Amino acid sequence: MRFFKSFKYAFRGIIYCINNERNMRIHTVAALYVFVFSFFFEMSRTSYAAVLIAIAMVITAELFNTVAEELCDMAAASFHPVVRIIKDMAAGAVLISAVFAAAVGVCVFWQPASFAGILRYFASSPLMLLPLAAVTAVCIVYIVMGPIGIRDYIRKKREK
Incomplete structure (x- = not known):
């Protein structure tokens, strides 16, 4: 039973983030x-393994x-130069992982014929742009x- 509770706690941490x-929402949408x-x-x-590892690396970072950030905020009630350094280093780790994930993406997805295929797909089925636009709008609101x-x-709207 403790084993399954550990998953519950892990998912709770991910949901909190x-x-x-x-930025976590941006990473999940990407x-x-x-x-x-x-x-x-x-x-x-x-290639799929490389992409999945890159995504996992960014989300983990x-x-x-x-x-x-949470530990620093808890430890220091006001500004402290060491807290700033720790937060900057943690943000730097995310930046490095995101840059390298983008590099993996370029290596894996640099297929001009596939990009042309995506354009042909949407050109031949312009109605498919509607769900894409709707999902993009939902993703922007989510972010x-x-x-x-x-x-x-939603709760506020229901109360009116």
């Missing part, structure tokens, strides 16, 4: 788009960045407001 960190559009590309299992902000907005 999604709810409270806009991962969604990479996954969905990956089907337009010729990719081996190794963002989780550790949030841990560092800007977050799940808690969306929930509170």
Whole structure:
């Protein structure tokens, strides 16, 4: 039973980060788009593994960045130069992982014929742009407001 509780706690931490960190929401949306559009590309299992590792690396770095920020905020009630350095280093780790994930993306997805195929797909089925636009709009709201902000907005609308 303790084993399953550990999963519960881990998911609770991930959800906390999604709810409270806009950059984590940006990373999750980017991962969604990479996954969905990956089907337009010729990719081996190794390529998928590289992309998944890169995504996991960025999300893990963002989780550790949030841990560092929360611990620093808890330890220092006011500005402290060491806290600034710790937070900057944690943010730097996220930046490095994101840059290298983008480099992996360029290596894996640099397939001009596939990009042309995506353009042909949407040109031949322009109605497919509507769901893409709708999902993009939902993703923007998700990034800007977050799940808690969306929930509170819906509750406020219901109370009126």
